[in-house]
Amino acid sequence: MTPRADPLTVEVVELIGDVVARYYEEYEHAAAGHSLTGAQARVLSLLSAEPLPMRKVAQRLKCEPSNITGIVDRLESRGLVERRPDPADRRVKLAAPTTEGARTAEALRTSLDFAREPLGRLTVAERTLLKQLLQRMLGVAPG
Numbered sequence: 001m002t003p004r005a006d007p008l009t010v011e012v013v014e015l016i017g018d019v020v021a022r023y024y025e026e027y028e029h030a031a032a033g034h035s036l037t038g039a040q041a042r043v044l045s046l047l048s049a050e051p052l053p054m055r056k057v058a059q060r061l062k063c064e065p066s067n068i069t070g071i072v073d074r075l076e077s078r079g080l081v082e083r084r085p086d087p088a089d090r091r092v093k094l095a096a097p098t099t100e101g102a103r104t105a106e107a108l109r110t111s112l113d114f115a116r117e118p119l120g121r122l123t124v125a126e127r128t129l130l131k132q133l134l135q136r137m138l139g140v141a142p143g
Contacts, residue, residue: 024038026112026113027041027042027112030108030111030112031108033111034104034107034108036104036108039061039067039071040071040074040075041108042061043057043061043068043071043072043075043081043095044075044080044081044097044101044104044105044108045105045108045109046060046061047081047095047096047097047101047105048097048101048102048105048106051084051094051095051096051097052094052095053086053092053093053094053095054068054069054072054093054095055068057072057095072095075101079098079100079101080097080098080100080101080104081095081096081097081098081101082095082096082097082098083095083096084096
């Protein structure tokens with residue numbers, strides 16, 4: 001049996017939940033400003049970092065590959081994403097943003113004020129410490 005969490009841990013978990021909920025709300029609002037769903041915006045943003053096979057997009061977003069296929073189909077029909085052969089393995093198709101898709105992804109990033117404004121109230125040292133603590137919580141190598 002797992003011991004009950006102490007009050008401080010419960011409060012921290014609730015605060016993290018509040019931050020995540022506010023981030024998703026802001027993300028949905030920003031996406032709607034570009035006539036996208038939140039899921040479409042997340043896929044487009046992920047692909048703007050690097051073209052990926054749809055199965056890797058699904059793995060990173062922790063969802064079913066069939067969902068990603070539908071999302072990419074809709075983004076492709078809007079001219080925001082294209083499918084192209086993977087130069088390393090021509091049997092694999094990569095989803096990649098078009099020029100317009102890359103512009104839209106950048107506009108989405110710059111329109112997300114929720115995270116920037118509160119983080120801007122922290123000093124560089126505080127933001128660095130927060131980054132390190134979050135990486136440690138997630139088991140991610142510092143970078």
